Amino acid sequence: MSDDIYFYEPAKGHGLAHDPFNSIVGPRPIGWISSQNESGGLNLAPYSFFNAFNYFPPIIGFASIGRKDSLRNIEATGEFVWNLVTRKLAEAMNQSCASVPPEVDEFVLAGLTPATSRCVKPPRVKESPVSFECRLTQILQLQTAAGNTVETWLVLGEVVGVHIARSLLKEGIYETAAAEPILRGGGPADYFQIAAEARFQMYRPK
Numbered sequence: 001m002s003d004d005i006y007f008y009e010p011a012k013g014h015g016l017a018h019d020p021f022n023s024i025v026g027p028r029p030i031g032w033i034s035s036q037n038e039s040g041g042l043n044l045a046p047y048s049f050f051n052a053f054n055y056f057p058p059i060i061g062f063a064s065i066g067r068k069d070s071l072r073n074i075e076a077t078g079e080f081v082w083n084l085v086t087r088k089l090a091e092a093m094n095q096s097c098a099s100v101p102p103e104v105d106e107f108v109l110a111g112l113t114p115a116t117s118r119c120v121k122p123p124r125v126k127e128s129p130v131s132f133e134c135r136l137t138q139i140l141q142l143q144t145a146a147g148n149t150v151e152t153w154l155v156l157g158e159v160v161g162v163h164i165a166r167s168l169l170k171e172g173i174y175e176t177a178a179a180e181p182i183l184r185g186g187g188p189a190d191y192f193q194i195a196a197e198a199r200f201q202m203y204r205p206k
């Protein structure tokens with residue numbers, strides 16, 4: 001075994017100062033998820049175990065580690081909205097992750113404005129330049145290789161409505177960097193910001 005490689009088996013612990021897992025799988029886009037309970041109470045929370053899983057129809061998903069309010073609301077109503085987190089909205093996004101009782105509206109907590117959605121009931125974040133209105137497709141409880149259930153649920157939804165600030169569309173092309181999206185790195189506090197200088201292009205082999 002090479003001394004140049006640090007090896008560990010996660011089930012036995014990483015043995016490091018910080019778990020490197022989410023620093024390695026990173027930076028990750030953030031799923032800033034708005035949802036509503038059955039009585040219409042609003043909820044907003046960030047999820048960085050988040051990604052897109054299909055193109056047509058577009059399907060996105062996030063993992064709720066534990067049974068959180070977003071998961072409960074989406075189970076009950078079958079709808080949610082994803083909102084893009086930009087550098088300007090970073091602090092508000094952070095406020096919205098506070099562990100507060102279900103009746104607390106994180107829109108108010110974070111000083112954000114709910115804007116009416118067109119296809120689903122939960123509102124989008126008005127201050128965010130891009131939002132996806134989603135209908136629940138599946139909720140999968142994760143399991144280990146041995147088949148034991150894990151207290152994590154993967155929530156998948158079909159994107160049925162897309163809002164894009166026109167300022168981010170240049171001649172019909174969506175400009176990723178122009179929105180200044182932020183992504184979650186690892187450790188307790190790392191984030192990265194997307195900048196145009198970081199872009200390079202590579203075409204697929206024919």
Ligand SMILES: Cc1cc2nc3c(=O)[nH]c(=O)nc-3n(C[C@H](O)[C@H](O)[C@H](O)COP(=O)(O)O)c2cc1C
Pocket residue numbers: 030043044045046047048049050062063064065066068069070071093094096097098099100184
């Ligand atoms: C950037 C960021 C990413 C997060 N990612 C996740 C995640 O992927 N899964 C998760 O369960 N919690 C995640 N959290 C914590 C939740 O946002 C937090 O538990 C929140 O209170 C859940 O809200 P809810 O109960 O209203 O759904 C994250 C927090 C931050 C700030």
